[in-house]
Amino acid sequence: MSIIKKDLFILVDGSYYLYRAYHAFPLLTNSLGKPTGAIYGVINILRSLIIQYQPSNIAVLFDDKGKTFRDKLFAKYKANRLSMPDNLCKQIMPLYEIIIAMGLPLLVISGVEADDVIGTLAIQAGKIGIPVLISTVDKDMAQLVTNNIKLINTMSNAIIGPTDVIDKYGIQPKLIIDLFALMGDRTDSIPGIPGVGKKTALALLKGIGNLETIYNNLSAISSLKLRGSKILLKKIIEYKDIAFLSYKLATINTNVNLDTNYDELIIKETDTKKLYKIFSFYEFKSWLNDLKNGIWLTKKINKSFISISNNMNSTYLTSSINLISIKNSIRSFLIENYQIILEKNHLIEWMKKLQSAKSFVFEIETDSNDTLSTNLIGLYFAIEEWQAAYIPLKYDCLNFAKQLKLNEVLDIIKPVLVDDKIQKIGKNTKFNYSVMKNYDIILKNMAFDIRLESYILNSIAGFGGHDIASLAKLYFNSENVTLKKIINKNYEKPSLLFSNSTSKKTNSYIKEDVKITLLIHNILWPQIEAKPKLKNIFQQIEIPLVPVLAKMEQIGVLIDKNKLAKQSQEISNRLIKIEKLAYIVAEQKFNLFSPKELQFILFKKLQLPVIEKTSCGLPSTNEIVLEYLSNSHELPNIILQYRRLSKLKSTYIDKLPMMINLKTKRIHTSYHQTVTSTGRLSSRNPNLQNIPIRTKEGRRIRQAFIAREGYKILSADYSQIELRILAHFSKDQRLLNAFAEGQDIHSVTAADIFNIFLKDVTNEQRRTAKAINFGLIYGMSSFGLSRQLKISLNKAKFYIDCYFKRYPGILSYMEFIRKKAAKKGYVETLEGRRLYLPDINSNNTIKRKASEREAINASMQGTAADIIKRAMISLDKWIETVTPNLYMLIQVHDELVFEVKKSALIQSQQKIRQLMEQSVQLAVNLKVDIGVGDNWDEAH
Incomplete structure (x- = not known):
C-alpha cells in the first residue's frame, strides 16, 4: 500500500499510547524516583513514526480531563474506566513539554474527545485528497477509514484500509458505528442492546442493513433464521432508544469547531536546549547522545530488537525501539523460512544447522500436560537466522502422506539436545525437561527460559503474567495464537486438537509459538545481561533449579490414603456436632455457608456490631470479622471452626487420595518459579505449601505423607532464617550477639521487652515476643499486633516501642529500607533480586503504608x-552421587523434605545440614533443624 510521504498527514491518538506505554513500562523511574515509563513509550512511538514515514503534517492529540458531550448524553459513559494512576498523572505535563519541544503540534480540546478532533482533521484533509494515517489501535476509528484515510498500528506496523476493515470486522467502515450500536462496547460503557453479541449484530447488518434500515424492516429479522429470533425481535423493539443512544455515543464527531486546520499542523524546528534539559533530568541517556550528534529525528533505526529496560532506577535504554523491523522479520520468518520436516534427509540437514548454532529454540507439543503420562506429538526448532522447523509426530490433521517415526526422530536429534555446548531457549523448560526425560533424553544447557527471563526482570507481572501469551501481548500487542483458540471448545486434550483441526490452524499455532519465543528472548536477555546481579541470579539460581524441580515432581511422595479416609470420617462427625452446636447457640437452623443467613443472625438477631462491609454494602462475614466478633460472642468462633475444618476436609483430606497417580501410587505436585513476587516457589495440584501446621488437624494431614519400605522421612528446616537475615541486614549488635551465643531469640526478646531475666521468661511471654519478632518482619502495625495477641492497642504500641528501644539497629534499618524503596521503586535481596513496589510513592496513604510494610x-x-x-x-548435585539412597521430595518455604534409606540416615543428616548451612555466608550462622520419622509430621 503506497503512501506519498511528502503530502502525508499523520494524526496520533496520544491518549491511547499514553496508557499503553504506562502499562508496558509501569515502573520506570529516574534516579530521583520520578516516573518515566509513559513518557519514554509515547515519545519513542512518535519518533519512530516521524523517522519511518517523514510526514509533512502531523498532530498529537490527547483527551481533555473534563466532561464531553457524550457524558451529557449518557451518565455512565466510560464508567468502567479506572481513574488515572498517580504515577501516570505525574508524567503528563513533562510529556507535553517534550512533544512541544520536538516541534510537534499538540492538541487537547475541551468538551470533545481526541477521537473527535482526529476525525474532524482527518475528514478535512481526506476531502482535499491528502493521504491521512491515523496512528491508533482504537477499533472505533475504523469508521473513519476511506481510500484516503487509513489506520496504522505502530505495534504491528499494519496499515488498515477499507478492505482490511472488512477482513477484520466483517463489515465495511460505514457500518462500524451500527455494529457498536447493536452490540455495545464494554470498554467505553456503550450499552448496546442486551443479549446482542458480535455474531448476531453482524448477521443483522449483513442480512438487513444499517441500524435505521433494521428498525424500518423489523419483519425481516425472522427470515435471518437466527437462534431465538422471537426473543431477539422483542429486545430490539424494547431497546430501540438505547440502540440509537449507543449509535450517537459511538459516532465520532467530524465537525468539531477548531481554531486550526490541516495546513497549520506542520513539524516545527526542534527546541534542542529544552529537550536536552528535560532528557538530562529524566536520564534518557541514549536520546541525549542522539541530540548531541544532531540525529534526534533523522537517525536510522536499525533492525536490532527493543531493549525495554527494567532498570527501574534509570530509564537509560541501550537501543531504540523498532517494532516495525521486528514485525517485518516476523513476516519474513513466517512466509519464507518455515519448514515442516517429513523426510529423514531434511531432518539430518536441520540437525547440522543446530549443531553449528550457538543457541536455538526448542519446544515440544504433547497430548496432555501430565508429564508422567503425556506423549510427544511434535517437536520444533528456531535459530537466530529466522529459520524454523517443525517435526509432526503421531497426528493426522496435516494431510501428509507420511511422517517420520518417533524413535527415528529421537535417535537423530538426541545428540543435539544432550550437547551441553549448545544453548537451548524455551518457554517452559521444566516441562520440556520432564517430557524428554521420559524418552531417555536428558536436556543439557537449558540456558534460557522466557518465563524466567521476564520474572527476573519484574516479578510483579502487572501486565498479566509471564506466559508466552501475556508477553506477546505486552511487547507486540499480539494476540498470540494458543491451543484454546484453535481447538474445539468441547475438547480438552491437545491430541484431539491435532486430530480434529485443520492444517492451516495447526501450522499457525506452531509458527506463532516458535517465533514469539525467539523474539521475546531477544528482547529480554539483553536487559538481564546488562545487570550483572540479575544475570547471576538467572544463571546460578533460577535456571539450575529447573531440572531439580522437575526431578522432585517426577519422584512425588507416597500417601497413606487409609489414614486420610479415617481422618475424613472423624472430621465429618465433628462437623455434624459443630453444626448442631451452631443451631443451639443461634436458636435456629441455618446454612452455615450462607453469608445472607449468617448476616441476618449475627447483625439482625444478635445485634452484633458491623465491622466491615462488602462491595455491595452488606455486612461482611469474612474471617477477620468473625475473629473480631468472637471476642464478644460464641457463634462467630463456632462458624470459624466449621469453615476451617470444612475447607481442610475438601481441599486436602478428601482430595489428596483422588490425586494419587495410578502408575506410581504417589502424589506429584507441580512447582512454579514465576508466581510469587518475592522469589519463593509455589506449588499446585496439590498445593503442599498451604497445608496448615499450626492446628492439630493440619498436622494430622502430614501424617499421611509416608516413606516407602526401608526408608524414613527426613525434614530439614532453616531455623528462624528471616530473623537471621534481619540481623545480617540491620547489623543490630544485640540481635547479632543473641544469635552468636546460640540463645533462643524469642526468649531473649521477651526478656528485653518485659525487663526480666532470661530464665524467668514464661511460655506466654515467649509467644508474645515471637509474634513481635515475626510481626515486624512482615511489617505488622500496632493494630495488627493487638488483634493477633488480643490485647489493647496501647499495649501493642508499648511492646513495639520497647522492642525498638532494645534493638535500635532494626529500627534504623527499617527506616533506611523505606527511604531506599521510595527512591528506587524496589528493594533487593542479598543476591540482588529486585522486588518492585508499584505503590511505594502512592498518594493513597493506605496503599503507600502497605507498600512500605511489604518493602521490609x-x-x-x-x-x-x-x-x-x-x-x-x-x-541435588550431591544426591546424584548417592542415588538410590536419598530423594528430595518436597519444598515448603524454609523446609525441605527427603525420603532417605534407613542405612544412609546418619550420613544424609550430616551432609544435608552441611550443604544447607553453607548455602550463603551471613553475619550470623545459618542453623538447620533436622527431624526423622515414619511420616512428615513425625519428622518435622
Missing part, C-alpha cells in the same frame, strides 16, 4: 528464597 518483608523473604534455592541445587 520482601527483601528478607526474597533472600530466604534465594538461600534455599541455592541449597536445593547443591543438594
Whole structure:
C-alpha cells in the first residue's frame, strides 16, 4: 500500500499510547524516583513514526480531563474506566513539554474527545485528497477509514484500509458505528442492546442493513433464521432508544469547531536546549547522545530488537525501539523460512544447522500436560537466522502422506539436545525437561527460559503474567495464537486438537509459538545481561533449579490414603456436632455457608456490631470479622471452626487420595518459579505449601505423607532464617550477639521487652515476643499486633516501642529500607533480586503504608528464597552421587523434605545440614533443624 510521504498527514491518538506505554513500562523511574515509563513509550512511538514515514503534517492529540458531550448524553459513559494512576498523572505535563519541544503540534480540546478532533482533521484533509494515517489501535476509528484515510498500528506496523476493515470486522467502515450500536462496547460503557453479541449484530447488518434500515424492516429479522429470533425481535423493539443512544455515543464527531486546520499542523524546528534539559533530568541517556550528534529525528533505526529496560532506577535504554523491523522479520520468518520436516534427509540437514548454532529454540507439543503420562506429538526448532522447523509426530490433521517415526526422530536429534555446548531457549523448560526425560533424553544447557527471563526482570507481572501469551501481548500487542483458540471448545486434550483441526490452524499455532519465543528472548536477555546481579541470579539460581524441580515432581511422595479416609470420617462427625452446636447457640437452623443467613443472625438477631462491609454494602462475614466478633460472642468462633475444618476436609483430606497417580501410587505436585513476587516457589495440584501446621488437624494431614519400605522421612528446616537475615541486614549488635551465643531469640526478646531475666521468661511471654519478632518482619502495625495477641492497642504500641528501644539497629534499618524503596521503586535481596513496589510513592496513604510494610518483608523473604534455592541445587548435585539412597521430595518455604534409606540416615543428616548451612555466608550462622520419622509430621 503506497503512501506519498511528502503530502502525508499523520494524526496520533496520544491518549491511547499514553496508557499503553504506562502499562508496558509501569515502573520506570529516574534516579530521583520520578516516573518515566509513559513518557519514554509515547515519545519513542512518535519518533519512530516521524523517522519511518517523514510526514509533512502531523498532530498529537490527547483527551481533555473534563466532561464531553457524550457524558451529557449518557451518565455512565466510560464508567468502567479506572481513574488515572498517580504515577501516570505525574508524567503528563513533562510529556507535553517534550512533544512541544520536538516541534510537534499538540492538541487537547475541551468538551470533545481526541477521537473527535482526529476525525474532524482527518475528514478535512481526506476531502482535499491528502493521504491521512491515523496512528491508533482504537477499533472505533475504523469508521473513519476511506481510500484516503487509513489506520496504522505502530505495534504491528499494519496499515488498515477499507478492505482490511472488512477482513477484520466483517463489515465495511460505514457500518462500524451500527455494529457498536447493536452490540455495545464494554470498554467505553456503550450499552448496546442486551443479549446482542458480535455474531448476531453482524448477521443483522449483513442480512438487513444499517441500524435505521433494521428498525424500518423489523419483519425481516425472522427470515435471518437466527437462534431465538422471537426473543431477539422483542429486545430490539424494547431497546430501540438505547440502540440509537449507543449509535450517537459511538459516532465520532467530524465537525468539531477548531481554531486550526490541516495546513497549520506542520513539524516545527526542534527546541534542542529544552529537550536536552528535560532528557538530562529524566536520564534518557541514549536520546541525549542522539541530540548531541544532531540525529534526534533523522537517525536510522536499525533492525536490532527493543531493549525495554527494567532498570527501574534509570530509564537509560541501550537501543531504540523498532517494532516495525521486528514485525517485518516476523513476516519474513513466517512466509519464507518455515519448514515442516517429513523426510529423514531434511531432518539430518536441520540437525547440522543446530549443531553449528550457538543457541536455538526448542519446544515440544504433547497430548496432555501430565508429564508422567503425556506423549510427544511434535517437536520444533528456531535459530537466530529466522529459520524454523517443525517435526509432526503421531497426528493426522496435516494431510501428509507420511511422517517420520518417533524413535527415528529421537535417535537423530538426541545428540543435539544432550550437547551441553549448545544453548537451548524455551518457554517452559521444566516441562520440556520432564517430557524428554521420559524418552531417555536428558536436556543439557537449558540456558534460557522466557518465563524466567521476564520474572527476573519484574516479578510483579502487572501486565498479566509471564506466559508466552501475556508477553506477546505486552511487547507486540499480539494476540498470540494458543491451543484454546484453535481447538474445539468441547475438547480438552491437545491430541484431539491435532486430530480434529485443520492444517492451516495447526501450522499457525506452531509458527506463532516458535517465533514469539525467539523474539521475546531477544528482547529480554539483553536487559538481564546488562545487570550483572540479575544475570547471576538467572544463571546460578533460577535456571539450575529447573531440572531439580522437575526431578522432585517426577519422584512425588507416597500417601497413606487409609489414614486420610479415617481422618475424613472423624472430621465429618465433628462437623455434624459443630453444626448442631451452631443451631443451639443461634436458636435456629441455618446454612452455615450462607453469608445472607449468617448476616441476618449475627447483625439482625444478635445485634452484633458491623465491622466491615462488602462491595455491595452488606455486612461482611469474612474471617477477620468473625475473629473480631468472637471476642464478644460464641457463634462467630463456632462458624470459624466449621469453615476451617470444612475447607481442610475438601481441599486436602478428601482430595489428596483422588490425586494419587495410578502408575506410581504417589502424589506429584507441580512447582512454579514465576508466581510469587518475592522469589519463593509455589506449588499446585496439590498445593503442599498451604497445608496448615499450626492446628492439630493440619498436622494430622502430614501424617499421611509416608516413606516407602526401608526408608524414613527426613525434614530439614532453616531455623528462624528471616530473623537471621534481619540481623545480617540491620547489623543490630544485640540481635547479632543473641544469635552468636546460640540463645533462643524469642526468649531473649521477651526478656528485653518485659525487663526480666532470661530464665524467668514464661511460655506466654515467649509467644508474645515471637509474634513481635515475626510481626515486624512482615511489617505488622500496632493494630495488627493487638488483634493477633488480643490485647489493647496501647499495649501493642508499648511492646513495639520497647522492642525498638532494645534493638535500635532494626529500627534504623527499617527506616533506611523505606527511604531506599521510595527512591528506587524496589528493594533487593542479598543476591540482588529486585522486588518492585508499584505503590511505594502512592498518594493513597493506605496503599503507600502497605507498600512500605511489604518493602521490609520482601527483601528478607526474597533472600530466604534465594538461600534455599541455592541449597536445593547443591543438594541435588550431591544426591546424584548417592542415588538410590536419598530423594528430595518436597519444598515448603524454609523446609525441605527427603525420603532417605534407613542405612544412609546418619550420613544424609550430616551432609544435608552441611550443604544447607553453607548455602550463603551471613553475619550470623545459618542453623538447620533436622527431624526423622515414619511420616512428615513425625519428622518435622
